[in-house]
Amino acid sequence: MLNVTAVHTVFHKDELFEAMAELYDIGTPQGSRFLSNGLNDTYEAETDRGKYILRIYKHKWRTEADIRFELELLAYLSSWDMPVSHAIPRKDGELLTELDAPEGIRYAALFTFAEGAGKVDAETSKSYGHAVARLHHAMDHYTPKHSRFELDTRHLLDEPLQQLLPFLKHRPADGKQVIEIAERLKKQLDTVSSGSYDWGICHGDLHGWNVYHADDGSLTHFDFDCCGMGWRSYDLSVFLWDRMHGKQDSSSFEDECWDAFLHAYLKERPLSEPDLALIPLFVAVRQLWLIGLHTGRSAVWGAWQDDGYFDGKLKFLTHWVDAHKL
Incomplete structure (x- = not known):
């Protein structure tokens, strides 16, 4: 019999939720389902009182301090009447539960359920822009009690680059080009780091798609797993990145959803012209970050990052930096 170290454990959903339900005042368990093996493991659970989301953080993905930063931020936002899915305290008031998994300690948290569904069109983008501006305004007034990684040059560029380059050894020309692009982006970020740009919790x-829209027009933000102190321009750029990624023409920002989102945001919370000018830079940074995320998590998700994957991802990156003279 071989003795092999486990990298990632998937818990039995019913046993997991029944054990967790004993810790919370949420009623009688009626059923659960395993939703996704993403950055963390996500379960939907139901009791006679309603639905909940159970998240099991992957081993060594986030530190305990990282997670407490996130959960306490959500509690604060909820106290400001921000529409967020937030962690529910256990009967003893604790927000986190330790699980003894074969790979090591993992943390679990139970969240309120976000009603509605994901939808991106001109109208939902407008309401989302208003809501994000209010979210940023509320987070401007929050003082964290716990330390957490920052969305800085190291996190957004240096670490992803280390993860993705080994996957390009058989594509040396692409590897060289990625290094050159990363160096150019890093020089620009180094300049930004010394300036007075809008920096705060993101x-x-x-x-x-990390927001659900209900039929009555209300919305609920969820999945703050990537939150942290960072440039607000980066936070906004992720919406544009999603709209532009995969499009044939990446030379302009012409997209009605992006226009509706940004216009609504700026009506609620103005940004300086220098901050807005950074958005194209951060779209490129986001693309590199994503490739690094996919390759860096391959031990858990699988090494499906083949040549077809890199063809598409690097094509967008190179076209974008060329079109916007980055």
């Missing part, structure tokens, strides 16, 4: 993943 959601980190505002691509437009």
